[in-house]
Amino acid sequence: MALYVYKFGGTSVGTVDKIQKVADKVKLAHDQGHKIVVVVSAMSGETNRLVDLAEQMQPRSDAREMDVLLSTGEQVTIALLSMALLERGCLARSYTGRQVPIVTDNSFTKARILSVDNTRLEADLEKGRIAVVAGFQGMTEYGCTTTLGRGGSDTTAVAIAASLKADECHIYTDVDGVYTTDPRIEPKARRLDKITFEEMLEMASLGSKVLQIRSVEFAGKYNVALRVLPSFEEGTGTLITYDEESNMEKALISGIAFNRDEAKLTITGVPDLPGIASKILTPIADKNIEVDMIIQNIASDRNTDFTFTVHRNDYEEAFAILQNTCDELGAKEVKGNDKIVKVSIVGVGMRSHAGIASTMFKALADESINIELIATSEIKISVVVYEKYLELAVRTLHAAFELDKVGT
């Protein structure tokens, strides 16, 4: 008999019928003797309805009052799901964030959890009760209502799972797990049974459709076994865990991630002096433009070429700033390309295996895909290529590392 925290998002509780189905699912697990805490989001569409009302009142809505407003969404769902469970003969009881209580800082609309008191939840579980908890919300030390921002319900579920030392935290969604890459690009993409937290974080570009990265970080920090699985279908989904041991036989590479909408900027002929990187990047950061990859090469004559990537939306603004910096520094010129993408191979296996990079580069070269930039971390190798090569590069790498084969 295990203790599980289940989380159902807005689309999974979006209608009366779906809430009934969720109740059936929860009852099944409860009848098997498991202890269950269910975390739910607002019914899909409800948050938008409330935001729309707020904007009619106050176009730039007050953050404190916005949280009072938005937190009603989950409160409706916990009551309805509890009723559905009671109707099925299960003992159930609802909790808002403040009733748990989940205490947060006072950053309204994007609060961070400071503590979870599990006294009442534990007492309920001991009595055989199902606790139904509102995701996405908490309260400050002084009793103001807060919400946790995007993906907040996942974070609530993980925080409660950590606090209760749950066996697993199940995130139910409309996909059936985490894949080796996007199946829309590579139909042979395969659902992973297991992935590590670090890999999941590096797979952000894929994973964000499944799980909020913030909750993965949180789960990693508190060692909560997270499982992503489908709300209304059979399937064991994908387990996200620290456990690398059972993966000894596993593939070197877990998946192929990619980012569309990248752009790169290069400033050439920069005098190679200490502090030059800061002089180039500070004006960019001052405009709140996020920089992803950064590459600096020594060129000839004590000059250097400096390249970085930004989101494509920020390309023009960054180009103008960089042109200005170029003039100030007496550098040679600014070059750019906003038709590039980033493709990455991710896997904890590469820590202990050499030759991964050369396999990657050779596979791309065999398809005549030119690599513009390379960046590496301990468990990820990323290359920037022209946008037109995105699909080919993903499929090539998927095949090169045999990701379509189970257990390789």
Added chain:
Amino acid sequence: MALYVYKFGGTSVGTVDKIQKVADKVKLAHDQGHKIVVVVSAMSGETNRLVDLAEQMQPRSDAREMDVLLSTGEQVTIALLSMALLERGCLARSYTGRQVPIVTDNSFTKARILSVDNTRLEADLEKGRIAVVAGFQGMTEYGCTTTLGRGGSDTTAVAIAASLKADECHIYTDVDGVYTTDPRIEPKARRLDKITFEEMLEMASLGSKVLQIRSVEFAGKYNVALRVLPSFEEGTGTLITYDEESNMEKALISGIAFNRDEAKLTITGVPDLPGIASKILTPIADKNIEVDMIIQNIASDRNTDFTFTVHRNDYEEAFAILQNTCDELGAKEVKGNDKIVKVSIVGVGMRSHAGIASTMFKALADESINIELIATSEIKISVVVYEKYLELAVRTLHAAFELDKVGT
């Protein structure tokens, strides 16, 4: 500069536009230097929407979860009104029932207020803030959410006014005050500037369209000056108060109340023995039938006639029960009439003036209206007449006591 508690019901905050108008009204009073607490209900229609959702989940919905669900309605309104006030440059802050906190007993869906902590509200008022409080809700000592049942927002407003010792508690509604009688029956009916709590309670049949009787009792108990006035029109409405002194010159009678849908039952030839009333009424009470007027007359030969009135819906059931009692007691027969109504004159003035009853009976007799039953209390005289005389009786008494004339 005064301290006011304003209460706006569901229809007064039923749309975004109406909430904007309420904000304008509150800002006006605040700008004049008054301290304002606003109590609001759920937007009209919202409670029905939520009840409908609940019934789809659990036809006989769990009361605890129903309160979790329903309390979201007012929470939406407090956030929206606070935003509207902030947008107008007023300092404003919302409070749910539990944030005040308003502590209730644990009778879910019909809880009673045990205490109101005004510490936070007072601190806000001192800082020039408008406090926007969710009506209709509170929490138990153990932190469960409760609602106060029908008319709960009025009760919240009165409880807060009592706690803060407010100068007046304003109940804004879609009528412009309390009338001498129903204007649909007597077009000359006149709005009363002032009425006492006791009169208001005796006028229940009229007043219930304006104010929940429970909140009037509460206001009377804690001596809160209540004023009923129109949400979106000019007008000073009707003040409900203990203050009888300024009414020395006032009319003897404040208004004409009436109850339709009455029925009367008589059991004749009952042996006049101790405990006979209990023997007759206990079987009626056992079926949860409410009895209104009770009249017992000594008849001849140590026999008595016993008459009482019930709601017309209960007439047939009561008749059958009484027939049974008649057989058991060896009484003569059961007679009944379900086409009767009750018409009452109400006024604290009758305490100190004789002859009121005879004026009433003479006026009715002049119109050949036969009186079936009479019952009196300290500030009310009620007569039962045939249903067909209702309108004539109301208009006759309205004229007889000159209620259309101001200050009589």
